Amino acid sequence: MGEALNTRENVAEGTPGRPNLAFVGPASGALCGAFALIQSDNELASPAGLALGAVATLALGYQYAKRFDETPRNPLEWPGPRLMPTLGVLFSLFAFLANVEALPRVLSPLAI
Numbered sequence: 001m002g003e004a005l006n007t008r009e010n011v012a013e014g015t016p017g018r019p020n021l022a023f024v025g026p027a028s029g030a031l032c033g034a035f036a037l038i039q040s041d042n043e044l045a046s047p048a049g050l051a052l053g054a055v056a057t058l059a060l061g062y063q064y065a066k067r068f069d070e071t072p073r074n075p076l077e078w079p080g081p082r083l084m085p086t087l088g089v090l091f092s093l094f095a096f097l098a099n100v101e102a103l104p105r106v107l108s109p110l111a112i
Contacts, residue, residue: 001028017071023063030056046106054099061092
């Protein structure tokens with residue numbers, strides 16, 4: 001959410017690849033809710049939190065990939081305007097994989 005707010009503040013209105021706060025806000029809120037559910041250590045709430053976290057990270061990853069695609073490339077700038085969407089896609093992927101890989105272990109503590 002912080003990255004989206006900062007980018008919207010520094011990028012002019014109508015610029016392609018500008019973050020959509022109406023999408024990022026609820027997805028970020030879902031991640032916070034997922035974290036709270038996971039930390040509850042409840043046998044029902046923790047798996048629900050991991051599933052919610054996986055869905056939220058997929059949604060954010062989609063939004064970052066869309067932003068990357070829409071952001072014009074500028075070869076004269078380094079690292080360029082596509083850096084934050086690229087990092088967002090990578091971190092979304094890592095968070096998605098962490099949630100998905102943890103889900104079977106939480107559901108069945110004997111599963112390795």
